[in-house]
């Protein structure tokens with residue numbers, strides 16, 4: 001986004017805000033979808049994130065890209081949604097998926113019965129948040145390590161170490177799955 | 185040029201996957217791969233995993249845009265409430281309400297407002313009892329309207345604001361590096377500050393070790409901030425895992441970031457290790 005549009009947005013220019021929204025809404029929706037794994041929740045989170053971002057626009061420094069700044073705001077909105085979801089699940093005392101921590105009822109069974117891509121998705125989903133988010137940002141959103149560091153507010157070295165650990169772990173899961181299949 | 189070990193070559197392959205391997209080392213790595221079937225196999229496996237990761241995530245979520253109905257509703261909402269500074273009228277109303285309540289508690293009168301009817305004598309009669317009540321409860325709000333001190337916390341690096349005073353609690357919001365945030369309370373050990381999450385508006389806690397505390401723009405130790413400026417607040421109880429959750433690491437175990445050991449062997453111990461986000465972090469390696 002150019003500095004002029006940004007300044008107009010800060011001043012509350014409706015047209016500038018509209019062009020900002022149009023430019024970023026689809027990517028932001030996919031970002032929320034990849035955190036929440038639910039399209040309806042992702043729609044809500046996208047709207048909420050834009051509203052929060054416009055309120056916080058005066059805090060935006062142009063040292064990071066607008067997109068990574070927007071993603072970092074959306075991440076907090078999504079986390080807040082996940083917590084509400086977790087509370088709802090607790091109230092209903094259901095044994096539903098705990099998305100925030102990514103535990104699943106019966107991962108073994110799911111892994112064996114799913115197709116390979118689906119199984120790998122479950123393995124990603126079962127990573128804890130600090131390992132899952134870098135993988136999703138790198139391989140679904142195709143962000144660079146520097147951009148991931150900006151979104152998550154951690155050092156680039158930390159992003160790399162989390163990505164490496166996750167890749168080794170996911171590769172191990174894939175191998176175990178393949179050997180189980182071969183034995184059936 | 186010193187020959188690469190297999191372990192080093194594989195580490196470099198991981199760096200290269202993240203676009204972090206300098207060009208010079210890329211050439212050295214390529215040479216090693218040509219003569220090393222073991223590392224070439226590792227490279228192939230990593231490459232195929234990366235392809236699968238992208239494929240897997242794309243087949244899960246596809247490439248959708250925000251649905252048209254949601255886009256329209258978003259634009260309508262934003263059009264009707266253009267960006268503006270956080271509205272304060274309710275704060276002013278709150279302050280007036282607090283002042284009125286205090287006045288009533290202390291003097292049994294409504295505050296003098298020009299043109300307002302004078303309070304009836306029957307209200308004044310109850311003032312002694314009201315004053316007694318007020319003096320028993322420390323009126324934390326009493327100093328607020330006139331407090332000349334300003335207090336800010338400035339994160340030295342972007343910090344998590346959590347629902348409680350350890351990394352076992354969920355992250356509620358983020359406090360950005362070099363921004364000024366107004367804490368609303370502190371833990372009894374002066375180690376964590378409480379904030380209202382700037383985005384989520386939930387109450388959350390951030391570790392004070394990674395922050396500068398500014399009292400009237402001067403750096404101070406949190407211990408030296410008067411209680412009238414920043415009250416002590418009890419920490420929330422440790423999160424309890426519900427029956428459906430996977431077992432959490434035992435809370436009685438000393439976390440890696442405060443056990444006095446260099447757990448990951450990188451030469452840094454506990455909070456001197458940059459991988460430690462706070463003393464309750466149980467992973468020194470990342």
Ligand SMILES: [Zn+2]
Nearest residue numbers: 190193220223
């Ligand atoms: Zn080798």
